[in-house]
Amino acid sequence: MPDVVVVGGGSAGCVAAAGFARAGASVMLLEAGPGSTAMLSDARRLPIGPSSLYVDPITTRVDGVRDVVGTRGRVLGGSGAVNGAYFVRAPLADFARWPQDRWSADVVAEGFRRIETDLDLGDRPGHGTDGPMPVSRAVVAPVAEAFRRAATAAGHRDLDDLNATDAGDGVGAVPSNVAGGRRVSAAEAFLAPVAGIVEVRGEAMVARVDVVAGRVVGVSGRDAHGEFAVGADRVILAAGTVRTAALLMHSGIGPRETLRAIGVDVVVDRPGVGVGVGDHPEVAVAYRPRRVAETWRTPLEVVLEAGLVELRCYSASFDRLIEGVPPGDPVIGVAAMVAEPLGSVVPLSADPFAAPRVDHPVADADRRALVDGVALARDLLGRPEMAEVVDHVTTAPDAPLSPGAALHTVGSARMGADDDPLAVVDSSCRVLGVSGLAVVDASMFPAVPTRGPHATVIMAAHRATEMLVAEAVRSAAVRRER
Numbered sequence: 001m002p003d004v005v006v007v008g009g010g011s012a013g014c015v016a017a018a019g020f021a022r023a024g025a026s027v028m029l030l031e032a033g034p035g036s037t038a039m040l041s042d043a044r045r046l047p048i049g050p051s052s053l054y055v056d057p058i059t060t061r062v063d064g065v066r067d068v069v070g071t072r073g074r075v076l077g078g079s080g081a082v083n084g085a086y087f088v089r090a091p092l093a094d095f096a097r098w099p100q101d102r103w104s105a106d107v108v109a110e111g112f113r114r115i116e117t118d119l120d121l122g123d124r125p126g127h128g129t130d131g132p133m134p135v136s137r138a139v140v141a142p143v144a145e146a147f148r149r150a151a152t153a154a155g156h157r158d159l160d161d162l163n164a165t166d167a168g169d170g171v172g173a174v175p176s177n178v179a180g181g182r183r184v185s186a187a188e189a190f191l192a193p194v195a196g197i198v199e200v201r202g203e204a205m206v207a208r209v210d211v212v213a214g215r216v217v218g219v220s221g222r223d224a225h226g227e228f229a230v231g232a233d234r235v236i237l238a239a240g241t242v243r244t245a246a247l248l249m250h251s252g253i254g255p256r257e258t259l260r261a262i263g264v265d266v267v268v269d270r271p272g273v274g275v276g277v278g279d280h281p282e283v284a285v286a287y288r289p290r291r292v293a294e295t296w297r298t299p300l301e302v303v304l305e306a307g308l309v310e311l312r313c314y315s316a317s318f319d320r321l322i323e324g325v326p327p328g329d330p331v332i333g334v335a336a337m338v339a340e341p342l343g344s345v346v347p348l349s350a351d352p353f354a355a356p357r358v359d360h361p362v363a364d365a366d367r368r369a370l371v372d373g374v375a376l377a378r379d380l381l382g383r384p385e386m387a388e389v390v391d392h393v394t395t396a397p398d399a400p401l402s403p404g405a406a407l408h409t410v411g412s413a414r415m416g417a418d419d420d421p422l423a424v425v426d427s428s429c430r431v432l433g434v435s436g437l438a439v440v441d442a443s444m445f446p447a448v449p450t451r452g453p454h455a456t457v458i459m460a461a462h463r464a465t466e467m468l469v470a471e472a473v474r475s476a477a478v479r480r481e482r
């Protein structure tokens, strides 16, 4: 029996598995998708098209009426193996809404420093030079350069380091988890160095966590050989915000009424599982380019942080970034970053392997922010600095606002104090009411970060794993003394 089973080999799961292995534990990592990231390292493209073998398509219901497909990574490295490689830290002010006993600004700042090797700015205070994740920046897409010039000419601050502790608002080059043109996921950065000592099982989908008398005793699921069960008295959930919530509910841990509706016996009534889920609502402003883009390094090389919104200057049209997408004009994405977490993960049946739905209502405040952001995007696209790249804006001025989600879903099993009725895990990421079970992925975020979540997911999983390892060492010592 392994000391630890990690469920989900995505961004957080790879960090957790590596952390326990380095501490000397025997670790089994169960990943629903392929157990290798071969073929996924081209940082110029997102391998999430309609025929991708590396994604989990999740129906996302926007505003209660419009169903869209929200893709998640389903492969070792998870969403971080197929994402845009934007690796921007959440500002420290965001963490005021995290439990301060373990997630103070100082602790978080040090956490960000320790996970990275900043290949450009490692010599600056607050940056790391010996962490597993390489971070670099480059602006080579003509539209990205023009957008940066347009934003500064319009009065926005030009920032040479979006990951500086005091970066604030402004326009700048996106820090990316890219080295030598390759997207580096947590699977390469964290797991590969300990590959020989973590038992990785790909194509192994966990159906439920088995709990007896309030204690974890293992997990069960299905792989290529059929049904399996693995005994363990320590299980770390890292199946991503959507599937971790579903897994908890199918294991009997969740809101009593929801569990009853899908015919699952209640093990622990935790009303916070699957509710208060956040994302960044995003709309697109399209333009006709003067020339089809040929040169770019990552899908997002430059962004503008402007109060409640982030303007995301995509380097090329989506059909050039994602195989199998119909041709279309390139866009500036406008995302509401101070978004209200009104969403939920809704299990649709008793089948633990079936995908749940994500409901994503957009708050009025977010809608107002998007309207202002669209006006700003139109203004910048019309500036002389962009004239060499942009022929004209093709989104009609009176086009209805039709937000999607930026695939930045967080908070389906959130962290909080014992007396918070919607808390699912404590400040060390241990599931309240079930001993031996923890959640270390984006599910446990107590608030939506005001930047893309990936850097924060890696930092938080690293910090959570340190705490869980320390606790495991303490309880082993207590057992030995007995």
Ligand SMILES: Cc1cc2nc3c(=O)[nH]c(=O)nc-3n(C[C@H](O)[C@H](O)[C@H](O)COP(=O)(O)OP(=O)(O)OC[C@H]3O[C@@H](n4cnc5c(N)ncnc54)[C@H](O)[C@@H]3O)c2cc1C
Pocket: 007, 008, 009, 010, 011, 012, 013, 030, 031, 032, 033, 046, 048, 056, 071, 072, 073, 074, 075, 076, 077, 078, 079, 080, 082, 083, 084, 085, 086, 087, 088, 204, 205, 206, 207, 238, 239, 240, 241, 243, 244, 247, 406, 407, 408, 409, 441, 442, 443, 451, 452, 453, 454, 455, 457
């Ligand atoms: C297409 C895309 C682009 C994005 N771009 C960016 C970006 O550029 N910058 C940014 O900051 N953020 C981006 N994000 C978001 C960011 O990548 C995620 O927030 C982050 O990777 C989530 O990490 P995680 O560990 O919580 O989940 P994931 O990385 O999604 O990992 C979950 C893993 O668990 C596995 N799994 C699920 N269910 C089970 C089960 N039952 N049993 C076993 N395994 C299971 C999955 O297959 C997956 O590998 C993007 C997301 C997507 C999908």
